[in-house]
Amino acid sequence: MNPVLRRLRGVFSTLALVAVAAACGWLGVSVVRSLVAQPMQQTGDYSAIVREAGHPVVLFATTTCPYCRQARALLDAMKVEHVVYDVDVSDAARALYGRLHANSVPVLVTARLRITGFDEAAYRSLLTRGGADAASGRP
Structure with a gap:
């Protein structure tokens, strides 16, 4: 496999992982806020x-x-x-x-x-x- 393509594949994989982690973090914060709602x-x-x-x-x-x-x-x-x-x-x-x-x-x-x-x-x-x-x- 071409070294440039391999590097691009690694970058895209990393970006996808970061996006998934950010989405999970946002969802987690939303769930916690709903569980500790204000009286x-x-x-x-x-x-x-x-x-x-x-x-x-x-x-x-x-x-x-x-x-x-x-x-x-x-x-x-x-x-x-x-x-x-x-x-x-x-x-x-x-x-x-x-x-x-x-x-x-x-x-x-x-x-x-x-x-x-x-x-x-x-x-x-x-x-x-x-x-x-x-x-x-x-x-």
Whole structure:
């Protein structure tokens, strides 16, 4: 084989490999960003779930999720009256969680607000004295 053609073949192979690696890197970053999406707040009427749970604050979590552990710890530290439903170990928890049509954890629910994901500032804002009415469902 001609040495020039061999060299061109090597260059094109290298360029193709670099292009594939760049595409994989871009795709990987996109996937990671979608997996660690920012917490989302959604207003609505969640009073039936809160009433069924018997607590003003409901946390849907899993036993293995690090963000769920942070959410639990924050609620405990703030001494917020709450209940935790572990959707990975309880059929009843999964059924109640299913009514939210959520697809990730943690999900914090009050009578009027749902926070999907863990955001300490949003939790504190909702659950401090200024947000107590929102958490309890009072007008």
